[in-house]
Amino acid sequence: MSYILRQQIEKITPLTDKEFEYIFSHFTTKKFKKHQFVVQEGENVPNDFFILDGCLKSYFTDKNGKEHILAFGMQDWWITDYEAYYNQSKATINIDCIEKSELLCLSFQNREKLCAEMHKIEHFFRKKTNKRNVALQQRILSLLSNNAKEKYDQLLQLYPQLFQKVPKQLIASYLGVTRETLSRLNSPTK
Template sequence: MSELLRQHIEKIVLLTDAEFAHILSHFVSKKFKKHQFVVQEGQVVAHDFFILSGCLKSYSTDVNGKEHIIQFGMPDWWITDYQAYYGQSVATMNIDCIEPSELLCLSYANREKLCAEYHKIEHFFRKKTNKRNVALQQRILSLLSSTAQERYDQLLQQYPELFQKVPKHLIASYLGVTRETLSRFRQSDK
């Protein structure tokens, strides 16, 4: 499974076997059960998580108990509460497993150590952060300027595998629509 991490990194920078072995030694592998929290609001966020298998969601819950999904996480993706991770502070959102998941956990201290040791790893993380910033900007613009139908179509086109793994009510929450609206969109696909 660690080969997935190497392939992921090598989309941006090439590594020798020795470099990868050293980098991998800074990660801890953990398995999580379905519905288990990886990050919980109010707790210190110690890790960034590279997803080897499974599916996760990061979300905030409002005062009325309504979940607002910020992000889904699938294999070959990273997920954490970045505000808390970089600030080494408590989480303002939750991340839990939609299905059993295996993650590689990277502490902030180990990330900083690896970036200091390897310019190419610092470059890798900078590129990943840039890509995440662009995706977040696109998501915000989509929520502000696209119709619900357009957001649904875009999500289905970009990540069709999500519709196989993620329950419909969670997709609806991510899109900011009701389950009934999502059902109408799904009917129009047929």
């Protein structure tokens, strides 16, 4: 399944077989069960995770015990607690598996090593970070300015596959609406 990672990198920069083998040697593969934590609040976050298979959610639990979904992750996506990963500090969020998942793990040290040694990989990660920053800004603006129907339609348009993998109550949490509101948005009369 390493070809999934290679395809993603080569959308941004071409690689020789030797270059990809070297890059791939810096990753480890790990399998997780449904509901298993990948990152847990208060723990160290040594890895950024590239999803080979499965579906994950990152979330914050507030002081009242309410879960707030920050992001989902599916095949060919990256996910981690980026604040903890880049600062080598304790996690402030949780990431767990919505379904069994297989991930490639890239330690912070290996990422830094690859970026220092290979301009192509530094370029790749810069482009990926730029895209993530834009997506995060768009999500924040959507949360601030769109009504529930607009948020729902936007998510459905951008990521229709999420609706096949993610339970409705998690979609509702991600959109900041109740399960009942989501049902109304999803009804055939709308």
